[in-house]
Amino acid sequence: MDYALGIDIGGTNTVFGLVDRNGNVLAKKSIFTMSQNPVQELLDRLFFDVSVLESELNDEVKLAGIGIGVPNGNYHTGMINPNPPNLGTYWDSLDLVNTIKDYRDLPVIVTNDANAAAIGEMYFGAAKRIRDFVVITLGTGLGSGIVVNGNVLYGHDGSAGELGHIVIEKNGRMCKCGKSGCLEMYVSSKGLDLTVKEFKARYPDDTFLYNLPDKKVDGKEMDDAFDRGEERAREIYNYIGGILGIGLAQAATILSPEAFIFYGGISNAGDRLLKPALASMNENLLSQQKGKITLKLSGVPDGEAGILGATSLIWDNVRD
Secondary structure, eight states: OEEEEEEEEOSSEEEEEEEETTOOEEEEEEEEOOTTSOHHHHHHHHHHHHHHHHHTSOTTOEEEEEEEEETTBOTTTSBBOSSOTTSOGGGTTOBHHHHHHTTOOSOEEEEEHHHHHHHHHHHHSTTTTOSSEEEEEESSSEEEEEEETTEEOOOTTSOOOOGGGSBSSTTOSBOTTSOBSBGGGTSSHHHHHHHHHHHHHHOTTOHHHHTSOSSSOOHHHHHHHHHTTOHHHHHHHHHHHHHHHHHHHHHHHHHOOSEEEEESGGGGGTHHHHHHHHHHHHHHSOTTTTTOOEEEEOSSOTTOHHHHHHHHHHHHHOOO
């Protein structure tokens, strides 16, 4: 039985797994990316762990190829486009395909991490019967994979789908991409951190806010506070959801998708976030689109959309 190695590289964590042609994840693991260090340091750790996972599988199982989702990954060239968001300088303009082949001489296919998640949803998740949709990944930043008529939209240079960097607020929060007011600076884990910090300054006597950290705010803690009726927690989710809805409306005006599908990070808040986002989106849509676009949560297990999509690249492109 063949299997493929799927690797989902994120700004904080890298998830990888061994997956068969039917989308069964035979083994997986998550490790810290530590992108401030040389790329080879991550790959040394990763392929050591892959060897351990392989040793635990049946000897008849063989590796057919390696699919990788990574910020700014270019499907056409196998390179990482300049200035990948939330990754260190070692990743800038890296020839990832040939770097990986120093570890395993196998077919290697690279795409943007959010594109990989979109492919995973299309084959195995919430988009199985949908031809036009957008996957929004909410991790350290905000990524997006766009599918039009059943095909991933790559653009002529492989960099289509950066909805996280559409400008929502002129002269807003500074983004590492060099612009200010980008959507991901409001809707992501770092966007949540910045919002909490701003609310602390606005409400210095609020006990709930006082007890939250300025960085790495626990989403589960926020959800619990929302559910027990904490006013500021509800205000924060309404604020973030409202901005998300404005961004979705901008994308929908151009793409007219059937659905936006959310994966990871603060999307685990579910309706706490998506309900105000839906209201805001409909408020900002063209009249003929209002009420026709749905917001869905991912249909694949947490942590698997990226690796499932990455391995689907192999099954689509590597033949027996």
